[in-house]
Amino acid sequence: MFRTFPQIFWKVERFLALILSSFWGTVRLTIALSLLIWLGVMQSAILGHFESHISHEFVFSNAVPLASFNNTVTNTVDFRVITHPPAQLVKYVSVSHNVLPLGILKRNIINKKTAVIKIPLLPEGDWTIANVGVVPNGEQITITRASCEHLPSVKNIWHNNTIDFLDLAVLPTPWSTKHVKLVSSPHLATPGNTAVMKFAEFAHNISVIDKETEIYQHLQGSEVAPRFLGHVTENRGSRVVGFLIEYVEPRPQKGVPNLFTGARDERCNDALASLHELGIAHNDAYPRNCLIRQNGKAVLIDFDQATRGKGDFSRDMALMNTAA
Structure with missing residues (x-):
């Protein structure tokens, strides 16, 4: 049903090649050659764009992400998650940008790349923030730290409920x-x-x-x-x-x-x-x-x-x- 960009370009190139074989007039030949050159440049530019842009998908094994944002100050992607039952709790997970190259690549129908980042099992116990990074050799994603860091709270508690x-x-x-x-x-x-x-x-x-x-x-x-x-x-x-x-x-x-x-x-x-x-x-x-x-x-x-x-x-x- 859907065609990828390489398939589309290949069909257009075949069509232009037929024009070249059928019409040998100088003007038609010049136009067809120019179109082929332009098509090659556009194909390289468009496919290069899709190759260079990689989105990231984060998969948690024992938690459900509620929210996330890219923290450019700490070079992390920060998540607010709910851990799976029985200990259903709100936790915070900070994923280092260092893990991004370790994602498993997949492509969609328009050749766009997505890197799937599989987050290891979050630890059990009493913690508020977990840090996710890579092992010293840089080849595996791991939980580098889980701490009971004190998180700021609304101070003005005036209502009874x-x-x-x-x-x-x-x-x-x-x-x-x-x-x-x-x-x-x-x-x-x-x-x-x-x-x-x-x-x-x-x-x-x-x-x-x-x-x-x-x-x-x-x-x-x-x-x-x-x-x-x-x-x-x-x-x-x-x-x-x-x-x-x-x-x-x-x-x-x-x-x-x-x-x-x-x-x-x-x-x-x-x-x-x-x-x-x-x-x-x-x-x-x-x-x-x-x-x-x-x-x-x-x-x-x-x-x-x-x-x-x-x-x-x-x-x-x-x-x-x-x-x-």
């Missing part, structure tokens, strides 16, 4: 991001047992979550923001990595295709004014961050850039009344 990450089921939505998910849990006393979870995938994201947690503390009891429902812990321990807020199902607005784009009307402006009266500047007050509840009231969301103190109300208002 906590729910563990593993007790939350992620629900599919068109608006989910890496850090924001719609979740459900029987522990949630909300309509449909649902809530919005905002969490830090990796340690370097904790400070943003900590800051937003503090903002919600100052908004608790107001109608400007969704209700704060509790903190999200990891591995049923004391480390807090996120929070849960009320899921506000926005009322559909005429001409607004995305339900997470709020109505640009006086209700959003009034909510923004109330926020500033509470001593908080939003700093990212685009219309998408204002939702209209089913009862017609407006609430603001996404306070990761918000600051306490006297803010620039005119700037927030200008953002709210843009088309973004």
